[in-house]
Amino acid sequence: MNTKKTIKSSIAKRNIQKFYTNRLALFGLIVVAILIIMSLIAPFITPHDPNYVDSYKRLQAPSSEHWLGTDNAGRDLFARLVYGGRVSILVGIASALGASIIGVILGCIAGYFGGKVDAIILYFCETFVSFPSTILVLVMVGLVGRGLSNLIIIFCVTGWMGVARIVRSKIMSLREEPFVESCIANGISGISIMFRHLLPNTLGPVIVSITLATADFVLEESALSFLGIGVPPNVATWGNIINSAKSLDIFQNHPMLWVVPGLMISLFALSVNFFGDGLRDVLDVRQ
Amino acid sequence: MAVITNKNNTLLELKNVKKHFPITSGFFRKVTGYVRAVDGVTLDVKKGETLGIVGESGCGKTTLGKTILRLCSLTGGEIRLKAVDSGEMKGLQDLDKRESFEARRRIQMVFQNPYASLNPMKNILSAFDEPMKIHSLGNKQERKNKIAEMLETVNLQPDYMYRFPHEFSGGQQQRISIAKALAMNPEVIVCDEPVSALDVSIQSQIMNLMRKLQKGYNLTYIFIAHDLSVVQYMSDRIAVMYLGKIVEVAEAVEFHNNCLHPYTMALLSAVPMPVVGAKSERIILKGDVPSPVNPPKGCKFHPRCYKCIDICKEKEPALKPSDTNPDHLVACHLR
Structure with missing residues (x-):
């Protein structure tokens, strides 16, 4: 019992160490953590209401009261950024996880069973891929209406194909391996083989694609909000902040209003990717 | 018994x-x-x-x-x-x-x-x-x-x-x-x-x-x-397979000393002897294994067999006990 504990903790220690030595991944984790914590405790770090309009204080420069100044409606930019992070990060992570779960399940089934099941799933996959994703999202927004939860569902429904294909091809090659045959010959059920034996072997690329997708969905949410069909404009998100800064005057004379939210989006996307890379290396027991 | x-x-x-x-x-x-x-x-x-x-x-x-x-x-x-x-x-x-x-x-x-x-x-x-x-x-x-x-x-x-x-x-x-x-x-x-x-x-x-x-x-x-x-x-016992069929089964000693199928003989002659200067007569088989999609008629081994006679080309031999040992099975017309 004792040896088991020490060995288990030594594996954990080795994993932490492996992660720690990867400085970029550590940097990613810290930045992502800071951004998430900041948006979670938003009411405690800024006294301002992100939606409070004060027309006497339009387009102010940064000051001790408004750390990053105010926008064209007199709303505090810093407050909008931290509150906006809540929505943007939620959309990114929830959509990426949701889409990946759909993709992993469908990919597993397609890859493991092959034949007709595979053909049907692949057919669906290709149908979805053959539409430009923005058009598809536009159509679906038109169908189900705007709104935060609708947007997440739409991202899940339109974003699973990449993961499904990765998992499917990986599982197809893995299922011919002798260790799978040994599972079958021992009478282990198909579901257990799929999700407990094959899936862990595909997790490396899946995790990378989840992190990439998180960044992508944050960007896509921003793009849709910028176009005015994403999250309703009264809700502060990083995309909506840039959206409200699109007049030529603000673009030229008040760069703070679009540079800062733009930087936030890029910083988040980049950090998530670094973190994902590090996570993949840690989860690969062979390294 | x-x-x-x-x-x-x-x-x-x-x-x-x-x-x-x-x-x-x-x-x-x-x-x-x-x-x-x-x-x-x-x-x-x-x-x-x-x-x-x-x-x-x-x-x-x-x-x-x-x-x-x-x-x-x-x-x-x-x-x-x-x-x-x-x-x-x-x-x-x-x-x-x-x-x-x-x-x-x-x-x-x-x-x-x-x-x-x-x-x-x-x-x-x-x-x-x-x-x-x-x-x-x-x-x-x-x-x-x-x-x-x-x-x-x-x-x-x-x-x-x-x-x-x-x-x-x-x-x-x-x-x-x-x-x-x-x-x-x-x-x-x-x-x-x-x-x-x-x-x-x-x-x-x-x-x-x-x-x-x-x-x-x-x-x-x-x-x-x-x-x-x-x-x-x-x-303890050895079975020899050729093109999806068993051609000979025998106990290990019998197999080594007294094999009957020409294919087995060819296989055994290819085993190197761990003795300096030992010379064995190698039986070299002609050609390749025929495709299992389209196996030859008659005995499947006949196109490569060095003992092939007419009946081999027509009729597939059954796996039967040899004359001397009931535990020694062989599928060859010439046994």
Whole structure:
């Protein structure tokens, strides 16, 4: 019992160490953590209401009261950024996880069973891929209406194909391996083989694609909000902040209003990717 | 008399086992032919023996092993296993759900590539534990003790169970595979080329271990290999396969001294002698193995046979006991 504990903790220690030595991944984790914590405790770090309009204080420069100044409606930019992070990060992570779960399940089934099941799933996959994703999202927004939860569902429904294909091809090659045959010959059920034996072997690329997708969905949410069909404009998100800064005057004379939210989006996307890379290396027991 | 005692001792029976893989072509996947990988194999496996199966690449040895493990369905014929309680021979397809599941435990396997036969993402403990758990072999602690015991049996340290497959050498991995099979309390172990991926010194180590375990646990091995010297060292009886059929079965000594089939003779003549200056007459076979899609008429070996006579081209010889020894079966018109 004792040896088991020490060995288990030594594996954990080795994993932490492996992660720690990867400085970029550590940097990613810290930045992502800071951004998430900041948006979670938003009411405690800024006294301002992100939606409070004060027309006497339009387009102010940064000051001790408004750390990053105010926008064209007199709303505090810093407050909008931290509150906006809540929505943007939620959309990114929830959509990426949701889409990946759909993709992993469908990919597993397609890859493991092959034949007709595979053909049907692949057919669906290709149908979805053959539409430009923005058009598809536009159509679906038109169908189900705007709104935060609708947007997440739409991202899940339109974003699973990449993961499904990765998992499917990986599982197809893995299922011919002798260790799978040994599972079958021992009478282990198909579901257990799929999700407990094959899936862990595909997790490396899946995790990378989840992190990439998180960044992508944050960007896509921003793009849709910028176009005015994403999250309703009264809700502060990083995309909506840039959206409200699109007049030529603000673009030229008040760069703070679009540079800062733009930087936030890029910083988040980049950090998530670094973190994902590090996570993949840690989860690969062979390294 | 001898035949009857043998019959009672039979653990596994293969009756005219066939496995044909369809070849499809075109858009509509029309079946245009069959690869006759295993084409009517009849064999008895006796309890506690090692049955060696030899043959060149593509003769269907591995497929035969897989049909016994029920990794692929049968096209024809039947595989029967002796039931535990009643002792009667029951077809693997006819078993009820519980018996069928039980049979999966009773027949275990060791594969050629030791690394690929272990899940790279699972440590030894969880790889061993899952099949033991679903076959309800003891509670958690009992299973763990058993795993530790099995690792010790194959000369590995018990705390290696927390390691991952890539942390072992090839020989160690193969010993782990053997321990994994053994942990299920099997009766039959199908060994598909268990030593051909290992270097010679490790080969002998693994083979000696397997022989030791066979005595200790009363195991029956079906030992599939292409290396005659390996098979002769391991086996009590040897079956020679050619193009999906058994052409000769004999006990190891009889096989070595008194083989009857021309193909077996050619195989044996190719084994190098470990004696300086020894000269053996090599029988060189002409041509290649014919395609199993379109096997030759008559005796399947006749296009390459150096003793071929007219009847060989017309009629396929049946596997029959030889004139001198009822346990020595051979499929040749000239025996």
